[in-house]
Amino acid sequence: MLIVDAHLDLAMNALEWNRDLTRPIDEIRQREQGQTDRPDRGRGTVSFAEMRRGEVRLCVATQIARYVAPGNPLPGWHSPEQAWAMTQGQLAWYRAMEERGELVQIRDLDGLERFVGHLHHAEKVGIGYVLSLEGADSVVTLRHLERAYGDGLRAVGPAHYGPGIYAHGTAACGGLGIRGRELLREMERLGIILDVTHLCDDSLREALDHFRGHMWASHSNCRALVPHDRQFSDDQLRELIQRDAVIGAAFDAWMLVPGWVRGQTTPDRAGVTLETVINHIDHICQIAGSARHCMIGSDLDGAFGREQSPTDIATIADLARLPARLAARGYSEEEVRGIAHGNFLRFLRGAWG
Numbered sequence: 001m002l003i004v005d006a007h008l009d010l011a012m013n014a015l016e017w018n019r020d021l022t023r024p025i026d027e028i029r030q031r032e033q034g035q036t037d038r039p040d041r042g043r044g045t046v047s048f049a050e051m052r053r054g055e056v057r058l059c060v061a062t063q064i065a066r067y068v069a070p071g072n073p074l075p076g077w078h079s080p081e082q083a084w085a086m087t088q089g090q091l092a093w094y095r096a097m098e099e100r101g102e103l104v105q106i107r108d109l110d111g112l113e114r115f116v117g118h119l120h121h122a123e124k125v126g127i128g129y130v131l132s133l134e135g136a137d138s139v140v141t142l143r144h145l146e147r148a149y150g151d152g153l154r155a156v157g158p159a160h161y162g163p164g165i166y167a168h169g170t171a172a173c174g175g176l177g178i179r180g181r182e183l184l185r186e187m188e189r190l191g192i193i194l195d196v197t198h199l200c201d202d203s204l205r206e207a208l209d210h211f212r213g214h215m216w217a218s219h220s221n222c223r224a225l226v227p228h229d230r231q232f233s234d235d236q237l238r239e240l241i242q243r244d245a246v247i248g249a250a251f252d253a254w255m256l257v258p259g260w261v262r263g264q265t266t267p268d269r270a271g272v273t274l275e276t277v278i279n280h281i282d283h284i285c286q287i288a289g290s291a292r293h294c295m296i297g298s299d300l301d302g303a304f305g306r307e308q309s310p311t312d313i314a315t316i317a318d319l320a321r322l323p324a325r326l327a328a329r330g331y332s333e334e335e336v337r338g339i340a341h342g343n344f345l346r347f348l349r350g351a352w353g
Contacts, residue, residue: 002119003319004341005059006248006297007197007219008046009134011090012064013301021047022102025315039263043305045315048102051127054317057119058106058341060218060297061094061129063087063153066160067137074162076137083138091151094131104128107152109352116345130348132195132218135160135169142186149190155218156187157195159203167203170230176206188213193351196220196240197297200229208239214351215243219250219297221280226258234287241288246347248297249281253308256280267311274312274325281339282329291335295344296322 013019017038019028025047035041051059065086066076077083097103104126106112115128132155139145145156158180159169166183168174176184184207187194194215196204207215217240223231232240232247240247253272254260256279260270267273285291300309300316312318326336334342 001055001320001323001337002058002341003054003056003322004295004344005051005056005300005316005319006216006246006295006344007132007250007299007302008059008061009064009299009302010046010059010061010129011093012062012303013044013046014093015086015089017044017301019044022097022100023047025050038303040301040303040305040307043307044301045305045309045313046301047315048127050315050317054315054320056127056316056319057125058115058128058344059130060132060155061103062132062134063090063138064134064160065090065138066135066162067165069163072162080137080140080165084140084144087133087138087148091131094129098126101126105152106130107154109349112345112348112352130154132193133157134195135164135198136166136183137164139166139183142182145183145186145192146190149192153192155193155195155216156183157197157199157218158183158207159198159200161198167207168200169198169203170200172200173202174200175202176210180206181210184211187211191351196245198230201236204236208243214347215240215245216347217245217247217297219248219299219302221250221255222283225280225283226255226260228255230255237284237287241284241293244293244347244350246293246295246343247284248295249277251277251298251300251309251313252302252304253310256310266307267309273310274318274322277310277322278325278329281326291331291338292343292346294339295341296339 032041065083067083068076136158158167161170166180223233253267256276
């Protein structure tokens with residue numbers, strides 16, 4: 001079954017983690033043995049071969065580069081221009097992967113239908129990707145956003161972690177302000193999807209009030225199950241459902257079970273499996289009264305690896321186990337296909353139609 005993953009930081013892994021995703025996953029892990037600069041070294045889960053093996057033939061792939069103002073302790077770039085340059089390096093890597101035949105950029109409805117129509121020739125078709133920007137700090141001016149749209153950017157999350165130029169993200173507070181509302185208006189004009197993932201409650205409230213375009217949450221879970229501002233409350237989920245948004249289930253273990261202590265809790269000890277992911281999917285389905293608003297947004301290798309993934313995820317290929325698990329929980333074949341890929345495709349057809 002075709003699997004769509006609505007959030008993968010492929011270029012970040014290639015350029016910042018220095019992972020050659022064209023190589024086998026065992027080789028990628030082996031080259032990182034002995035490295036201690038990041039906690040997930042030697043524990044990566046994503047490569048192009050593993051995506052193909054798990055039928056993850058289509059994804060949303062990100063550009064990401066945070067600007068940090070003086071006094072901001074988060075890692076990032078010291079000017080928006082530096083952050084922009086980083087996203088352009090990431091774009092160059094995507095272009096290089098297109099030239100190799102590893103990736104196919106999908107920009108519009110014709111491209112989407114052409115790609116889906118060719119999937120039965122899977123061995124001849126690269127992995128499809130829709131380009132997204134996680135955190136808008138690198139958008140120096142609105143002209144830069146229009147330029148990025150010309151390069152295929154089709155979704156933007158205005159914030160990531162902490163305070164931002166256009167919005168405030170996880171573990172921060174505050175509304176959009178004038179620049180944030182200007183960004184949303186330009187996104188509406190261009191037809192760019194608003195990714196509400198990571199928006200703090202104040203910024204999310206303003207975004208819902210001011211943005212009239214299409215929106216999704218590429219990788220988010222449920223606050224009712226794991227109390228944290230990174231997750232959506234039931235009331236927020238209801239508003240997103242009313243806007244016909246789709247919400248991607250994230251696989252980062254700390255977002256799946258309550259009480260996670262970084263550096264101490266382990267997925268094995270906490271019992272985090274694919275069933276735990278389904279708990280969050282099921283919670284959204286119960287609120288919505290259907291499965292039409294759920295998709296997969298794994299965020300695998302999003303600055304974590306196997307040390308913070310469900311225990312039954314050895315690589316991204318194991319996303320292929322999810323359909324059978326959903327069916328065992330009572331989901332119909334139509335609902336399973338919807339969560340695996342159908343809801344994502346329906347959303348894009350509506351947004352781009």
